[in-house]
Amino acid sequence: MPVTAALSDELRLAGTVDGLRIGLSLVLEPKTANLALSLADAGAEVSVVCDAASTRDDVAAALHHAGIEVFARGDADGATEHELALAFLDRRHDIIVDDGSALIRLAHAERPHILETTIGASEETTSGLRPLRAMERGGRLRIPVVAANDARCKTLFDNGYGTGQSTVFTIADLLGTGLTGKSVVIAGYGYVGRGVARAVSALGATVTVSEVDPVKALEALHAGYPVAPLVDATARADLLISATGIAGTITVEHLLALPDDAAVAVAGGVDQEIAIDAAVAAGAIRRNVADRVEEFALPNGRTIFILDDGACINCTAGEGNPIEIMDLSFGVQLVSIELLATRGSALAPAVHPLPDEADARVANAKLRSLGVRIDTIEPSS
């Protein structure tokens, strides 16, 4: 992880995070452990928290052994997860690095007093920033939040390439078949949707895009993909992938429109992005048929398959994003932490973009590691 190593070394040499309490909410696997260890090496007091589904206990044990406070257990039920999250917040971190903004929102809801001493937070997902911006508009956001997700070095590569590859390859592995010749419908043509479309198409499937944003729909057309309303497109789908990060994207109506034996999965995403609870309430009967594959007998007599309970499939069923992508995203997290550590006290309680120069530092660190040189523009005299 050359970017993480270079930028965390800069933090260590400058003493930027020395003694700061930094809390990380991340998928707990070997790559993310590197970020925690790098920050600890740079002098921070680091804690990590993670839900059960995304926790690898061997990684949690290794981090604990390395002196990092771990608030995660692979066997935790919902109540235990909640207790662990509150215990994590009670560490009263100076900086919270969040993934989905669940911890930032939990702090506002159940531990508002800790926000008095929190310098700020960073958030690395599109779906996590959405409620934070709503809180800002409503005057309810009490700390500055750096929109790490919106940094170009995050969105362009993590959302646009990493999630596309890891999602599509994981789906194909779970289904155990080739995507060659299959008809795949992608709901949402944001960065994740584009990456998913690219990977699906590369593996030989045909792609149809459904969008509610006319500009993005037009963009999909110009990339060569047919665009259609979701309920129409699903009628011909072998595979339906939701890439919106919005709950209820795939409704019962969409599920009922799918042909027999179609599969449905979520890229990135949020809880109930596929309206599974509503489908069950409408009479669908579910049963496990393979590892992380459930068959749903629908009330209209058709049978479909939903992968991994509609969870963020590349994280829960796969190994997460490729290591090079995580390295770039960690670089963004590190410069976000640096921004909060050096200038956070002066930032208003709002969602703030990462400055362009911070983004450029991450990209330059990556290019240097690859031995790639680029031109520079000399300022005119």
Place this chain on the structure above:
Amino acid sequence: MTAPSPVLAGYVTRVWTELVLRSFARETNLLVPSSRFLLVGVGPVADGLANALTRLGARVEVASDDPVELVSIAHRSAVVARHIVTAQFISADVDVVIATGRSHPALTPDAVAAADRPLIAVNAAPPPGGDAGAFHGDGIVGTERNLTRLSGPRPIFVAPQVSPGELDHAVAEVRSTFADLLESVGADDVEAELAKVLLS
């Protein structure tokens, strides 16, 4: 992977290339876009891999000892092609070498230029005859994940080969359809009928 039907063989080859790429990603957790791949060899598997890799965003070169086939794949897939004329044909800037087992010399440490960064070696030679794309090293110096590390002029990690069973599972339905069609419509019409099924 011999099949009596060109349509079936084309489908099986395409699925094989997909399985090779998925296996590479699963076993290494490395990124395809932006990585430098050297495809060694020509033929349908090289075609399928070149097509998929370039569409994914990889930087792809193809190398072979068959210049005629090489120029053909270079033009079809718009990739850089290199005629193998020296023993050392895997340059230091290659991240991943994928051998198709057809029209290329054996892969050994002698073929690898010295470098500090690791090289991932993938055997994409389809069954039967899957050994043709194997990387032959002098000694195993360790394992990382499921990758076998070999001694050589740079760290060389060999990925496990996709099993014939995985391919059989992935194409079972289409093979079964072909068998049913052969029985119902006969040998003269089976190609067109299978093609219609795959198009539907």
